[in-house]
Amino acid sequence: MAAQVQDLLRFLSQDAKIPLALAMGKTLELQKANLTNPEYIAKGKIEVLQTIFNDPKVAKQVLNAAKRVTKKRGSPTDATTTSPQKRRKGPNITGDSTPYEIESALSLPVSSASEDDLSNTILVTNRAPLVLAFALCVLKYTMPEQPISSRLSLAQAVVSVNSRSKAVSLGIESGKSAEEEGWGEGHPVVRVLGREIRVLKRWDYNPREGEPASSAATGRSADTASAANNEDNQRETPEDAHRMPPLWGVDLEAMRNSHHSVPGKEPKDHSVLPIYTAQSARSYLLRSLSKPEEHPPEPVKPKPATVVQNEKKECVGHLLRAIDLVCQSWASTLDHRELDRRAWAWYLRVRPDVQSGVHGWGEKGQVKLSGILSLRRDP
Template sequence: MAGANVADILRFLSQDAKVPLATALGKVVDLQKASMTSADQIAKADIKAIQGIFKDEKLAKQVLNAAKRVSKKRGAPTDVATASPLKKKKETKITKDSTPFEIESSLSLPTSSTSDSELYNMTIVTNRAPLVLAFAVCVLKYTMPEQPISSRLSLAQSVVSANSRSKAVSLGIESGKSAEQEGWGEGHSTVKVLGREIRVLKRWDYNPREGKPENASAREESNANAVPIEDLLGHGDVDDADKMPPLWGIDLEANRKSQATAVGSDPKPISALPIYTALSARSYLIRSICKLQEGTPSKSKSAAATIQEKEDYVGHLVRAIDLVCSSWSTTLDSSELDKRAWAWYLRVRPDVQSGAQGWGEKGQVNLADILALQKRP
């Protein structure tokens, strides 16, 4: 197999299929013997043949799905004028009767099958808080893999809010002790996300797999752009007492405010502890990321087109950060990966003013700067 092909297949396995580099290196010769030296050839191969090489059913499916995704992207039309837009994920309407599985599925973040070379040329516009949120959601997939997407979004929003308040205090916009400093979080467990301890509420009665259809995994295999089911629902057994159950991030500031209001008027106790909701965190991320507009826009876009573009670029951003986290996940433990993620954010955050007038302003983030943080062989 030519050297260029070896590099290509290793790049595909380690970056697109997210196979640990050490494992990928050991499978190159076997793939060569099976005439699977490109993503296109793997995509056309039988799952049993791939499983025979990787000796692991889950990993074999992971490689096949990645190959189909890459192959599909390469086969798409390149002419912008004639290319059909990506199909928008069918929205699931959430009601009080929705199952946990339906809720988790509705919270899935946009995905991207864009090639690495295309990602390197992309620039987004956002302010710092949404970028913190994106980094937190992505790194939690590796540092707390048992958590479903609803919990990861909630915990990420907790970090954003705590970080924003600290920034506001440093700028003189807010003053006084935080709810945490006043002891409103006492009695609740803590977890560390991006180096910051946050208070959490354990959801012992919540099973994200409840209501999962029997053919859910089959639908995932047939959809090259589908988010892996376990990435949505969390890895592990929710009934294992030694495992951390799904979590909510507690909104201590809202708790303090609601209790203070109740004391001054209605003495009726507050029944629900305020938490950071996953849906609001997801919506905030979607509306806060946009494409860098070059030149003068020819015409205004429809609201639907604008939302779709935002979702596409959130997908590109999340994929870029995920590639970085994935590249380091096999060599760093959870604690060190969490610390690194905050350092990575500091290196690529938008360059905006640091004073009160510039607080919250938007700036540019080059995805090439994020991708450059990947661990190299």
């Protein structure tokens, strides 16, 4: 069974090109649907994959990869194969978008729920999205100058590094990481949730460029342009003098892979530095949380896709608000380094209670927001 899971993960991450963290969270669901290898996936229905991945484009990407792999192996199938779909961009982002418009499009759901309502809220997710949420929230206080695009990129980098460490411990991956092989040499380092992340400085990027005058005049800003509006909630420290420009998290594993030649394929463009994109991190978070399933005595009609999407957005808003309340309560008494260190300890205390072993890291479990809120500093 463990070997089957490892083979499935290799197919998803290497052939289907989906993030390892997402692959980890979907192996159990694929096994339950008897989609345990590329051959079975290639012969399966796209609707089943769409239900599992909650994203039609990702489902099609996995199906196409399965067909391509089975065709190479000589598996009898008359289905045609196409190239995997490119990762979709975030909402309302085009090549002509200004930095302000890009940051606005990347904004995350905001919850208006009372603390009592939050305390009674239970969410369902696996561990990787919760790591992403904690990283996003703590970065608002440890690196308040970073816009939402940078926070999403850095948070996704933390998830990727953490997921690879877990994969190595389970025997799914082996050998040295790209970092250990020296691929990150020369790139600056920042620490997020205790993890060292290699970054690319975006010197020419001003997140407020293109901001309407009316918006600037009213002083309205949230995640739409810059996290600098959080400065009022934090005390100034000597660390503030060393703030960095907007950053991208550098994908060292992708950098290493891009330099490895693949027979029959054109060499990749080595001039483009691979980064963790904000759009993919945002999309991952928005599709990874849900409410606990209800089990009515009689079958009911499935919810429309729009209703499900709105519920997921609501869940994300509730989770981010709960974590933010915790970070906010400690920000005035802890320096940035200590706040970052404690945030990882907070995550460990409230992470989903799932089984350990091969399935434990990817299986979904419940997260009680009351447990997160209990971490707040006493007045």
